[in-house]
Amino acid sequence: MNQPEHNPEDPRNVRSLVIVFSYHHNNTEKIARTIAGVLGAEVKTPQEIQPEQLREYDLIGFGSGIYSATFDPSVLTLADRLSFAHGRKAFLFSTYGAPAFAVTRDFVADNHEEMRGKLRIKGYEVIGDFGCAGWNTNSFLRFFGGINRGRPDSGDLANAETFARAMLAKVRSTENP
Numbered sequence: 001m002n003q004p005e006h007n008p009e010d011p012r013n014v015r016s017l018v019i020v021f022s023y024h025h026n027n028t029e030k031i032a033r034t035i036a037g038v039l040g041a042e043v044k045t046p047q048e049i050q051p052e053q054l055r056e057y058d059l060i061g062f063g064s065g066i067y068s069a070t071f072d073p074s075v076l077t078l079a080d081r082l083s084f085a086h087g088r089k090a091f092l093f094s095t096y097g098a099p100a101f102a103v104t105r106d107f108v109a110d111n112h113e114e115m116r117g118k119l120r121i122k123g124y125e126v127i128g129d130f131g132c133a134g135w136n137t138n139s140f141l142r143f144f145g146g147i148n149r150g151r152p153d154s155g156d157l158a159n160a161e162t163f164a165r166a167m168l169a170k171v172r173s174t175e176n177p
């Protein structure tokens with residue numbers, strides 16, 4: 001009898017979930033859907049998730065637009081409500097509205113710091129960070145069309161795909177060292 005073929009590249013071998021809060025222009029949701037496509041994952045909002053449901057997953061992505069230099073309170077609060085899960089793998093992703101010239105090397109990591117700290121306290125291992133520009137018409141910016149118009153663009157989505165593949169590879173390499 002023929003055995004079903006085992007494909008180690010099949011994303012379904014890693015149970016993944018992508019959680020995102022995105023409201024300004026759905027910029028971060030575009031990144032979430034791209035990453036989820038690679039991982040074969042569902043996309044949920046923090047409001048759609050009960051903390052105990054995360055037990056079912058090997059890899060969880062937490063994403064948000066950046067508002068006042070951090071994640072949305074709904075994502076931060078979800079992290080506060082998680083139970084301790086030693087070594088569960090997570091990654092963080094975001095879109096920011098700062099103009100490219102103002103973005104330093106540590107900018108994405110700095111915006112992720114509060115969320116990273118909350119996950120660490122809960123035993124999660126954050127294995128990667130992704131950030132890119134997103135269209136921003138917050139406040140007075142709307143009077144002249146905003147900044148980062150057209151972002152995330154196709155290049156950003158391609159980078160998000162590459163990032164998602166790297167996250168899968170990292171989880172697999174720790175599961176099968």
Ligand SMILES: Cc1cc2nc3c(=O)[nH]c(=O)nc-3n(C[C@H](O)[C@H](O)[C@H](O)COP(=O)(O)O)c2cc1C
Pocket residue numbers: 021022023024025026027028029064065066067068069070095096097098133134135136137138
């Ligand atoms: C209320 C508000 C606050 C913001 N604060 C920041 C900020 O502190 N730093 C930044 O780089 N961008 C900031 N932005 C821009 C957003 O991070 C950017 O537009 C992002 O792509 C929005 O993501 P979303 O469309 O998924 O909500 C802010 C936007 C809003 C609406």
